[in-house]
Amino acid sequence: MWVYFSRYFNSIFCVQVPSASGYRFRVRNGATVVGTVDKTVNRFSLVELGISNIAFATTYTVDVLLAFGGNLRPESEYGSACSISTPATPGTSRVISPSCGSTINNLWTTIFAQQVLGAQGYKFVVTNGVQTREFATANPRFQLPLLAGGAAASTAYTIRVDVLYASSYVQGTVLCTITTSPTATRQTSAALAIYDVNAYPNPYADTFKLNVNTSSEDQVGVRVYDMLGGEVEARQASVAAITNLEIGSQYPSGVYNIIVTQGDNVKTVRVVKR
Secondary structure: OOEEEOOOOOOEEEOOOOOOOEEEEEEEEOOEEEEEEEEOOOEEOHHHHOHHHOOOOOEEEEEEEEEEOOEEOOHHHOOOOEEEEOOOOOOOOOEEEOOOOOEEEEOOOOEEEOOOOOOOEEEEEEEOOOOEEEEEEOOOEEOHHHOOOOOOOOEEEEEEEEEEEOOEEEOOOOOEEEEEEEEEEOOOOOOOOOEEEEEEOOOEOOOEEEEEEEOOOOOEEEEEEEOOOOEEEEEEEOHHHHHHOOEOOOOOOEEEEEEEEEOOEEEEEEEEEO
8 A cells, every 4th residue: 555745744645445444544753653543534644643743854654554344454464665754844934814915904913824833933024114123922923013113004014934943943935015004003902801712623523613702792703724824714603603613524634723703802723634
């Protein structure tokens, strides 16, 4: 049973066998078994082994054991092993929200960067054409007024996101320009008394739901991004409707960042589809 990479880091495929009911992917680092992942489809992600079990700049071997009628074949029937090397460092990041080229009306609008597996922190490098300032944080998000000297209305800000790994930064390669409107305010609404979001089940196999605990009845926005920063889905609905929605049935296996907003309140939840 041959294993091969897709064009994306988070998907590893084996040859599909029409009569097979399942696939067990075994991952080894040398002679040590890192873990196994059982799937009903012919693909999986290293992330499903647990992020703490995966190392950068490491070569793993992957082989596959088939199941028929729900029963795995003997371990002696594992297929040919394939060597897969992880990157030397985490990937690069970039701004994913608000959209590049957009204009914001609130200086305290949260700017989100693509989350990178293995990142130890993020640095937002911001220029307004006159000066360049930096804001370092452990989180993939920040707000323009957090820059030294604050932010101003009627200004175009060009933002680069660098990723911290092993005490040095991996420089971002994509620039994003966000403009503040002439009437952009320096104030933001007070945070809600209660606002919390979680996803369940997580990891999930078919669909997941969002549990939104909030003291407001305002509309809730949901945006889903894959680990490459691409928007997968966007929804907006009432609190009751959002919490009853089943999400993710059509998503490929992988890791997704869910950004849930209600007014000026924002929560980011990461989910894994097996």
